[in-house]
Amino acid sequence: AQSVTQLDSQVPVFEEAPVELRCNYSSSVSVYLFWYVQYPNQGLQLLLKYLSGSTLVKSINGFEAEFNKSQTSFHLRKPSVHISDTAEYFCAVSDLDQGAQKLVFGQGTRLTINP
Amino acid sequence: GAGVSQTPSNKVTEKGKYVELRCDPISGHTALYWYRQSLGQGPEFLIYFQGTGAADDSGLPNDRFFAVRPEGSVSTLKIQRTERGDSAVYLCASSRGGEYQETQYFGPGTRLLVL
Numbered sequence: 001a002q003s004v005t006q007l008d009s010q011v012p013v014f015e016e017a018p019v020e021l022r023c024n025y026s027s028s029v030s031v032y033l034f035w036y037v038q039y040p041n042q043g044l045q046l047l048l049k050y051l052s053g054s055t056l057v058k059s060i061n062g063f064e065a066e067f068n069k070s071q072t073s074f075h076l077r078k079p080s081v082h083i084s085d086t087a088e089y090f091c092a093v094s095d096l097d098q099g100a101q102k103l104v105f106g107q108g109t110r111l112t113i114n115p
Numbered sequence: 116g117a118g119v120s121q122t123p124s125n126k127v128t129e130k131g132k133y134v135e136l137r138c139d140p141i142s143g144h145t146a147l148y149w150y151r152q153s154l155g156q157g158p159e160f161l162i163y164f165q166g167t168g169a170a171d172d173s174g175l176p177n178d179r180f181f182a183v184r185p186e187g188s189v190s191t192l193k194i195q196r197t198e199r200g201d202s203a204v205y206l207c208a209s210s211r212g213g214e215y216q217e218t219q220y221f222g223p224g225t226r227l228l229v230l
Contacts (some may be wrong), residue, residue, distance in 0.1 A: 002155075027227070034217060042223040044120075044206070090157050101146065102171060103132045103219065105157030 002095040013081055014114050019094055021076040021109045023065075023091030030096035033074040034103065035065055039087045047089070048100035050074065060083075086113045117141070121207050127228045129204040136225045140209030145157055147181055147190050148219060150206040156208055163189060177201035197229045 007022040023092045025031065035047040048059040055067040088110050092103040101104060120139040128134050140147050150158035160174040164184045172182075179197075184190040194201055204224040207217055210217040 006157075009155075032142065036221075044208075046218050046220075049216075057165070089160045093156075101163055102148065102160040102174065103150075103158070105150075107155070107157050 001026060002031075002093055002104045002106055004093050004106035006064050006089075006091055006109050008109050009107065010110045010112065015083055016080045018084075019077065019081050019111065021089050021091075021111065023074045023076065023106060025072050025074065025091075025093045025104075027072050027093050028093075032094040032096065033038060033065075033067055034092040034094070035059075035063070035076050036092060036105075037087045038090065038108075040099050044090065049074075051063070074079045081111075081113050083113050083115065085111060087111060089091045116141075119207055119209050119220055119227050120230070121205075121222040123225060124223065125226045125228075127230065129230050130197060130199060132197050134194050134197060136189045136194075136205050136227070138207030138209075138222060140188065141205070141220055143186065143211070143214065144209035144215065144220075145212055146210040146219075147184060148208040148210075149192050152204045152206055152224070161192070161205065164221075168214070170225075182208070194227075199229050202227055202229045 003026045005024045013019050029055045033050040037047045048057045050068045052068045058064045088108045090108045091106040122137045148163050149161040162182050165173040167187045169171045179195045183195045206224045208219040208221045210219045
């Protein structure tokens with residue numbers, strides 16, 4: 001069965017510093033990859049997704065993630081974070097080989113921005 | 116427009132009792148998903164509906180859990196003989212169709228506590 005590993009449960013960074021949140025998934029031929037964000041006291045929101053084409057995908061608020069098939073990774077990066085980026089971030093995968101519309105989520109990474 | 120709504124937002128019950136959790140998807144969305152999120156974990160898939168039928172119920176943990184979507188819109192997740200281990204946030208999501216690339220929009224969740 002498909003699984004997703006987020007290597008860091010918590011990541012503290014200073015404001016305006018760069019950040020990388022790591023995500024690895026178990027090997028599969030065909031996957032779709034997602035990053036969801038959960039701001040304090042809010043529901044899960046889609047941040048960005050990789051379906052096909054360019055392996056680098058970007059969000060409207062400056063985050064980007066790169067699909068690396070050989071390393072089965074989909075790490076999330078931002079060159080300069082803001083206080084408003086404080087949230088929990090979830091990586092998720094949809095495994096086309098299993099014919100599943102369901103999402104398999106990682107455990108989440110709590111990003112804390114310090115002024 | 117209105118997003119996915121879930122009621123109640125919080126539910127406290129006693130071990131052995133029966134509970135129902137309701138989900139109102141975004142209008143026009145034919146696909147509906149239930150997930151369960153335990154403390155400190157990512158969401159875990161329970162069941163997926165395409166229209167009125169359960170297309171994938173492989174995530175339901177046992178036969179105490181059941182879900183319906185009789186008219187292809189509102190869905191109810193039913194838990195019989197609740198156990199303390201059922202305590203979690205139950206999330207509902209909907210999407211326009213059942214295709215892999217369709218974005219799943221999540222509701223705020225129902226926090227269930229079994230005493």
